[in-house]
Amino acid sequence: MEHLNPLIEDVEALAPEFTALSDAIWDEPELRWEEHTAVTRQVVVAKKYGFSITRDVAGIPTAFYAEKGSTGPVIAFLGEYDALAELSQDSGNPERCPDPDNHSGNGQGCGHHLLGAGSLLAAVATARYLEKNGLPGRVRYYGCPAEEAAAGKSFMVKGGAFAGVDTAITWHPFASTLWKQNLMLAYTQVYFHYKGVAAHAGASPHMGRSALDAVELLNVGTNFLREHMPDTARIHYAITDAGGLSPNVVQPQASVYYIIRATDGQQMRALYDRVLKVAQGAALMTETELTVEFDGACSEILPNAALEKVLYQNVKELGGVPFDASDQTTAARFAAGLDRREVRTAKTAVGWGANEEKALHDEIPEPDTLPRAQLTGSSDVGDVSWSVPTVQIMAASFALGTPLHTWQVVAQGKVPAAHKGMIYAAKAMAGTALSLFTDPALMAQAKSEFDDLTAETPYICPIPDDVLAPPIRRAKADEIQTELEMQGV
Numbered sequence: 001m002e003h004l005n006p007l008i009e010d011v012e013a014l015a016p017e018f019t020a021l022s023d024a025i026w027d028e029p030e031l032r033w034e035e036h037t038a039v040t041r042q043v044v045v046a047k048k049y050g051f052s053i054t055r056d057v058a059g060i061p062t063a064f065y066a067e068k069g070s071t072g073p074v075i076a077f078l079g080e081y082d083a084l085a086e087l088s089q090d091s092g093n094p095e096r097c098p099d100p101d102n103h104s105g106n107g108q109g110c111g112h113h114l115l116g117a118g119s120l121l122a123a124v125a126t127a128r129y130l131e132k133n134g135l136p137g138r139v140r141y142y143g144c145p146a147e148e149a150a151a152g153k154s155f156m157v158k159g160g161a162f163a164g165v166d167t168a169i170t171w172h173p174f175a176s177t178l179w180k181q182n183l184m185l186a187y188t189q190v191y192f193h194y195k196g197v198a199a200h201a202g203a204s205p206h207m208g209r210s211a212l213d214a215v216e217l218l219n220v221g222t223n224f225l226r227e228h229m230p231d232t233a234r235i236h237y238a239i240t241d242a243g244g245l246s247p248n249v250v251q252p253q254a255s256v257y258y259i260i261r262a263t264d265g266q267q268m269r270a271l272y273d274r275v276l277k278v279a280q281g282a283a284l285m286t287e288t289e290l291t292v293e294f295d296g297a298c299s300e301i302l303p304n305a306a307l308e309k310v311l312y313q314n315v316k317e318l319g320g321v322p323f324d325a326s327d328q329t330t331a332a333r334f335a336a337g338l339d340r341r342e343v344r345t346a347k348t349a350v351g352w353g354a355n356e357e358k359a360l361h362d363e364i365p366e367p368d369t370l371p372r373a374q375l376t377g378s379s380d381v382g383d384v385s386w387s388v389p390t391v392q393i394m395a396a397s398f399a400l401g402t403p404l405h406t407w408q409v410v411a412q413g414k415v416p417a418a419h420k421g422m423i424y425a426a427k428a429m430a431g432t433a434l435s436l437f438t439d440p441a442l443m444a445q446a447k448s449e450f451d452d453l454t455a456e457t458p459y460i461c462p463i464p465d466d467v468l469a470p471p472i473r474r475a476k477a478d479e480i481q482t483e484l485e486m487q488g489v
Contacts, residue, residue: 022117029083029106032146038081058159062145068127072136077123078170079116084109089410107410111173118422122429151296153380155469171425174394176361181303185261186268191293198252208250221278234261297462299382306445307391314431320362327417331359331399343401361396386459389446397421
């Protein structure tokens with residue numbers, strides 16, 4: 001621990017400013033691609049500590065990176081800040097109660113306010129350590145938008161944003177602390193738009209061609225498909241346009257938004273192709289026109305065991321997140337309202353008995369007790385991990401059993417335990433970066449492993465060449481519309 005002490009002390013000295021930054025982003029939750037206030041807040045802090053700023057990374061308005069240092073390898077810290085819709089919640093309240101000061105209705109239901117502030121804290125502390133000790137190294141913090149079902153980092157990778165980076169480090173708030181990367185699913189997200197023919201549903205239904213019928217047939221066909229896809233695969237959908245509010249009008253248009261997940265990119269593409277055939281069949285059955293709008297995609301995460309070994313040595317020295325009795329009491333209030341089976345399962349997963357009284361995970365699992373689990377969620381960290389050796393720590397920040405993407409996460413997002421999880425993650429990430437900067441052999445091992453894995457299975461970008469990030473797409477559409485209006489079209 002002795003070699004980490006100066007770095008740890010610096011993180012702790014900086015922590016109040018960065019917990020305030022995290023809380024400020026929690027206070028103004030912004031949805032994917034719209035995180036302008038969060039970006040501004042982070043840029044102001046990064047500039048304060050001498051980082052140079054590059055805006056509009058990969059052409060995306062809410063993507064940026066902040067860099068400090070002029071020589072040596074480049075280590076990137078990945079941050080996020082987007083929120084989720086309809087999850088507004090009063091801070092610290094274990095009962096469902098939207099935040100009365102939040103007029104957007106959004107909420108930080110995945111802890112991204114902590115994620116971004118914690119990663120920036122790690123970047124600042126690492127850069128300060130290098131500068132104070134005259135060590136070479138370039139520290140880069142990436143502000144990454146739209147992780148939530150939008151694949152912001154995947155579009156950034158596609159745009160070459162991570163060129164020249166030697167190693168990437170990130171974290172995620174979680175209910176337990178894990179230093180070994182769990183496996184996650186690749187996914188594709190796509191809109192299916194159907195165009196039909198309107199008609200009077202009573203007087204002349206034979207003249208109509210229902211776009212809503214097409215959407216319903218697509219959904220029914222996909223539900224039959226579920227029996228014939230791998231157990232870990234997932235398909236979700238939301239009807240975004242039902243075609244109208246009048247049942248006596250044959251709906252002339254309708255749209256549905258699909259997310260298709262599978263273990264890896266190859267399996268995901270195969271499943272997407274099958275869903276696409278069902279969508280085409282629905283159009284054929286209803287004599288409607290189908291337009292497919294590809295919205296985004298991400299790859300599965302590629303773990304790097306060499307980097308995980310470095311991370312483990314740092315978290316082993318740090319120990320678990322230092323929760324106190326007050327933190328445990330507060331977390332127990334939230335745990336009391338959670339599904340008891342999920343709480344028991346979560347406690348068992350970290351090696352505790354089902355009746356363990358503690359509600360917050362404050363330990364570090366040993367290597368022989370921590371398997372690499374296959375989760376059925378997804379993260380756009382996946383595409384970064386296929387572009388550069390990447391490591392990620394999950395740091396305990398919420399009560400065990402708390403499911404992500406819920407108001408319970410929002411409610412716990414500003415309590416002291418969440419701040420402690422963020423500060424702990426910053427220490428672990430900064431310590432890992434310092435290990436890599438000061439021991440070139442460790443970085444060489446990580447790169448060698450990465451090269452071997454990607455030589456065996458080359459990276460295939462899951463986003464087609466002609467698909468632009470949604471904000472760029474919208475901007476171009478607005479430009480075309482403005483030009484047409486100026487021409488009087």
